[in-house]
Amino acid sequence: MELKEKLLSSFMAFEEQIDVNSDLHEVRTSAIKNFENKGFPTKKEESWKYTSLNSILKNDFSVFPKNENILEFADLKKYFLHEIDTYKLVFIDGVFSSFLSATTHDGLDICLMSSALNKPKYKMVIDNYFNKIANLDESLTSLNTAFANEGAYINIPKSKVVDKPIEIMYFSTGSEAALLVQPRNLIVVGENSHVQIIERHQSLNESRMESGPGLTNSVTEIFAQKRAIVDYYKIQNDNLEANLIDNTYVSQKQETNVSVNTFSFGGNLTRNNLNFYHFGERIVSNLNGITIIGDKQHVDHYTLVQHSTPNCESHQDYKGIFSDRSTGVFNGKIYVEREAQKTNAFQKSNNILLSDKATINAKPQLEIFADDVKCSHGCTIGQLDETAMFYMQQRGIPKKEAKALLMYAFSNAVIESIKIPELKQRITKIIATRLGVKMGFDL
């Protein structure tokens, strides 16, 4: 049976299992209908021109995880930022692990989507926000909505600076033959509040041989109320059997500042659909990314910033380093509506190809209907600067280390935008590992 058919037929069983009479029944039903009509995206669609899901969809994915994996904190410790100083929502193969998590309801809610969807006290928030900014036309988002049940639910009241970062961890063990998981995250940040969130996708089985293929189709909705500040970090560090489709939708009210930083190092195929929508003036949106891949890995960044209101800015800065036969895509769309005068919208995509077989497709897309705006885009594709290599080698630094230093320098502007020092250290460490070097200092 094809995956699409299997999903459609699983839907009824799924709804029965949770609650057919739930308020979300209609939302789910219309979502599954949209998915049924549209199916999985194909390369015929302009927005999926460079990314094909065909080979992945051939796997016989199971839709519900079978075995519950029990893991010890000690085995996972290295993936967390802190043992105590973070809130934690931990999922293993899509199943919540309460034992490994550190949730809270003390002045703010950091808990499970499944409980938020079921309990009456969260009903108002769910009614107001769930599926409200997600694109209802998009088939993969619809598929997620139909099966939405587990994920992170974060609700921060107004005027609250969240005391420690929140870590949302999606571990995969690869112990099942083939598994499809569909996390659904909802994040509502109240007026004047500030939060830092890290979402990490991490395979525990780093060698692909012992691991079954996986597909994660994730949807995250982020709502920033007036003057809220949201720093969101995505670390994508799965093994080569894992595939990730990330759909993130950000809704910003006036004077908010939301940054989404995406670090893509792992996975067989990764597609990031990142969408920003503006509902107020003096909004700042930051979209940053570092992609370092090799082998036959594929990472596709598809961004949209919809400027609907005047006096707002958006900054996009994506760095990509591609070796072996890896392929990258950057498609950045900036849409400036007629009302959005005095918009400042900037976009940069800088790429380095380390091998003749690596490819990058970069496509800026600017649609501007206002006449008093500043918009720019720049895209570079190059090799490593030979003069810089010679300079470092001349100082006694071997080629491999010199290369790593240069690539680090190349990504530096984005690394500098990381506001959590420990996270910055972690990410530079992951980068050093990816580049296969051990530096005498923390880069």
Added chain:
Amino acid sequence: MLSIKNLHASIGDKEILKGINLEVKAGEIHAIMGPNGAGKSTLASIIAGNENYEVTEGEISLDGEDLSELAPEERAHKGVFLSFQYPVEIPGVSVTNFIRTAINETRKANKLEEMPANEMLKVIREKSELLEIDRKFLSRSLNEGFSGGEKKRNEIFQMAMLEPKLAILDETDSGLDIDALRIVANGVNKLKSDKNAIIVITHYQRLLDYIVPDFVHVLYNGKIVKSGDASLALELEEKGYDWIKNEQEA
């Protein structure tokens, strides 16, 4: 120490060096002068192992050891240092971290232990004082946003840290004001000993007032056409490079 015999080199189809012979002994300072495009920087690059140039004939050896098959970092490990005319900017890597990596990689290649952190700090302090470098400067990203003079001073600081056997200073005087020039020259003179050698590449005589050479060579059209003592530099300054050009074409 350095022996260059009948060196021919080209980039693409273009022959740049057309038979260079040069002998540099320990304790000596040599100046190489010449008009633009004569091949001065090319010669410096080739000694340091720049792979963009192809050596078509001749040989370069250091203390009797043929350098031609060695990568730039291997030559560096053997004590060759090139102060760049245009030092490269490396954002995100501080001067201190860069020099620490350079020193420890060199020590590793020479089968020495890493330099202990406290000793490293001590040497850094000593050498930065020698070149009148502010401590704050050392934690800045390497060459990023440095003025021309700061870049050059930083090159000589690295030279002081690495203590090379053979240092080649490529147009170190360009971009330096008179005070910086004095500081840099003073630094170089203090680093000079009877165990190392220095090749100064320059367009003008100015730097040679401060770093006095034992030998001056004039490079023109890929060849050394004249050699002499320090007075040759003064003569060149007075008569200009047309003197050499006319003599060659006559």
